[in-house]
Amino acid sequence: MSAESTLLLQTFWSWVCGLLAVGLLGVLLPIVLGLLVGVLPLAIVRRDWRPLAAVATGVPLAVVGGVWALFGVHVGAPRQDFWVGLSVQLGLLVAGGSTVAFLRLSIRRIKEYRVAMRAVLHADTEELVEVDGDFPAPGPRKRLTGIEAEYYIAEWMRHLGATDAIVTPARADGGIDVRSRFYAAQVKHRPMDFVEVETVRALIGAALLENRTPLFFASGHYSRHVYDAAARGGVALFIFKPLEGRLVAANATASRLRQDGLRAPVAMTR
The missing domain is CATH 3.40.1350 (Trna Endonuclease; Chain: A, domain 1)
Incomplete structure (x- = not known):
């Protein structure tokens, strides 16, 4: 393989790794964090931490995968700090939107749960x-x-x-x-x-x-x-x-x- 082909291939994989890092750190990680924040009130009301624990496993996976992808950025693509900055900016937007969406869902589930619990209080009548x-x-x-x-x-x-x-x-x-x-x-x-x-x-x-x-x-x-x-x-x-x-x-x-x-x-x- 010629030096030009090698450089082209490295450039291609650098861009792939950079975009993968943004996808993991700037999209997936914020969604998981937003889900954690949104589900937390529901878990507290239900006193059931199993869904929270299941969601939390996605945090280290996204972080490890994103960091690994950053180390794959070399020549022919923007530097690592560019991808980190892009991930942070995109992540703030995604985290805000996902948190609001999941909180709304939790509030609706909490209302349904409380109505059901009111019936439970009368279950022995x-x-x-x-x-x-x-x-x-x-x-x-x-x-x-x-x-x-x-x-x-x-x-x-x-x-x-x-x-x-x-x-x-x-x-x-x-x-x-x-x-x-x-x-x-x-x-x-x-x-x-x-x-x-x-x-x-x-x-x-x-x-x-x-x-x-x-x-x-x-x-x-x-x-x-x-x-x-x-x-x-x-x-x-x-x-x-x-x-x-x-x-x-x-x-x-x-x-x-x-x-x-x-x-x-x-x-x-x-």
Whole structure:
């Protein structure tokens, strides 16, 4: 390879590294930091730090990747201080916009959570207490972690009538991810997997101990034996499709609840 070709190649990779550094330090890192700031109030209200910890892992990845890219800037491209300055200026704009956007989302989630908690405070009374607040069906979600899927299903349960549905703290879930006064739900967000019958049987046992009706929400599929176990144990099987914002009944019990809503089971209200 000639000296001219080598210089051209070095120039090309210097520009690639510079732009990559700006993308990581000036775009990705500010978005992650904005998400951390935006999610913090919601984590405090929920007392659930798992989403915060998951987001925080993106900070060192963006920093290490951005610094590594800066060291790849050599000849034929602006110096490293140029890319650093550009990253800082762009990062301030991105961080401001992302923080505002995520804070607005958190405030909306906090309002919904507080309305649900008001219903929880009355969960031990003999009759359900009506609470103020509208619970629309959750819209489509492009990305859901396993943790956020639990909150997504809690929104669906509140929309269907279980207005006191809340996510169970991880250290005390007892195999139940979302609880309301009358229902116990487990959530599996693994779109490519099949839910096995042992998992459903464990939910039946956990719900029976708490005298709640078992609900199972999966983003994947149910194995053949699950349907028999669910019919015997009175489990409502749902399939949720976050990309489409849809909740589909997978058996007759779920179909009835999807149509009638998550009202108090007759046996529990007598």
